[in-house]
Amino acid sequence: MTELPNETTEKIRTLCADAYESYDQGDFRKALRLFYQGWLLLPKPQTDFAEAGWVLTGIGDSYFRLKQYIPGCEALRSANHCPQTRDNPFIHLRLGQCLYQIGERASARTHLLKAYRLGGSGLFKAERPEYLDCISKHL
16 A cells, blocks of 8 residues: 655645535535545545545445445445555445446446445445345345
8 A cells, every 4th residue: 555645644634524524415416526536636546545446435435325336336346456545344335335326227236236245234224225125035
């Protein structure tokens, strides 16, 4: 894992906090803009940095809330390759949900099962029932 200067990490952390504040208020477009501002602070290749995982997870989650599932899949797939976010149950949950929504049911099932195995049933409590139904016969 490559380290960023502390100043850059703090800027990204602040942008992510502001983004999640907008997200919590239901302003997913503003959250997305703030996450992308954090993304622009990362040197290439971005996925070498733990901070990229934070940003990409927020981007993917925001796209999911905006029902823009294809870019959500792209961001979440990338987040799953960043240090400290590999095998994060939330990333697998959101990726599985995005895949489900675009009709890629087999891939969705794989990620939703992984989310369940890593994070347990509690991860699905606030989610629509079709996601748990998608994997129920495999549990």
